[in-house]
Amino acid sequence: MSTIDLAKINADIGRDAPALVKWALGLNQPAIVTTNFRPFEAVILHLVTQVNPDVPVVWMDNGYNTEATYRFADEVTKQLKLNLKIYLPRRSRAHREAVEGPTPALDDPRHAAFTEEVKLEPFARALRETAPKVWFTALRATDTAVRAQMDPVSINPDGLIKVAPLLHWTSKDLYHYCELHGLPNNFDYVDPTKGEENRECGLHLAH
Ligand SMILES: Nc1ncnc2c1ncn2[C@@H]1O[C@H](COP(=O)(O)OS(=O)(=O)O)[C@@H](OP(=O)(O)O)[C@H]1O
Numbered sequence: 763m764s765t766i767d768l769a770k771i772n773a774d775i776g777r778d779a780p781a782l783v784k785w786a787l788g789l790n791q792p793a794i795v796t797t798n799f800r801p802f803e804a805v806i807l808h809l810v811t812q813v814n815p816d817v818p819v820v821w822m823d824n825g826y827n828t829e830a831t832y833r834f835a836d837e838v839t840k841q842l843k844l845n846l847k848i849y850l851p852r853r854s855r856a857h858r859e860a861v862e863g864p865t866p867a868l869d870d871p872r873h874a875a876f877t878e879e880v881k882l883e884p885f886a887r888a889l890r891e892t893a894p895k896v897w898f899t900a901l902r903a904t905d906t907a908v909r910a911q912m913d914p915v916s917i918n919p920d921g922l923i924k925v926a927p928l929l930h931w932t933s934k935d936l937y938h939y940c941e942l943h944g945l946p947n948n949f950d951y952v953d954p955t956k957g958e959e960n961r962e963c964g965l966h967l968a969h
Pocket residue numbers: 795796797798799800803820821822823824881898899900901902953961962963964965966967
């Protein structure tokens with residue numbers, strides 16, 4: 763792969779999601795898209811699979827999703843014929859709760875170990891097994907202060923090309939895209955590693 767001129771790519775097509783997806787998949791490198799099936803996730807999944815239907819879709823099912831999220835995951839997977847790869851924690855939720863009790867609160871020292879077990883270790887495993895060179899997410903600038911400073915395309919210290927085609931989309935843009943393409947949505951979403959909105963839990967920061 764020849765050297766990527768990040769500044770140029772970001773300036774030229776950083777705000778053109780379909781063009782960015784085409785460019786990234788046109789690198790002909792192994793790619794993945796991660797999803798937690800939060801609101802509007804059908805948009806990134808549709809954008810990517812329109813260009814390449816076989817891209818592995820990585821979901822770490824932490825075992826704490828709402829029923830609506832599980833139904834949404836199944837519905838989108840079926841509608842878009844996703845190549846879904848589910849990564850589960852090494853221990854079931856029932857096992858963990860039997861010996862350690864319910865989800866530790868954010869200020870509980872055990873919270874970090876909980877996040878590691880249900881989210882970060884499964885993601886590290888997914889990265890090892892899928893060995894991507896390109897990683898698509900639906901990160902948005904409005905999510906957190908860190909993301910507000912990001913570029914749509916960046917390269918991490920391991921050389922992984924991180925692509926966030928929806929970085930500058932608003933909820934309204936995402937809503938209209940779903941309407942236009944007949945995509946389902948899911949607003950009943952919770953992440954047990956985040957007690958509040960606008961919190962970074964390390965997955966995206968660590969990679
Ligand atoms: N459970 C699970 N399974 C698969 N992929 C996941 C999961 N949790 C997070 N992600 C991916 O990481 C992106 C950032 O998510 P978060 O804000 O939840 O995580 S973090 O704060 O960076 O740890 C998130 O971005 P979005 O695509 O915008 O949802 C996902 O791509």
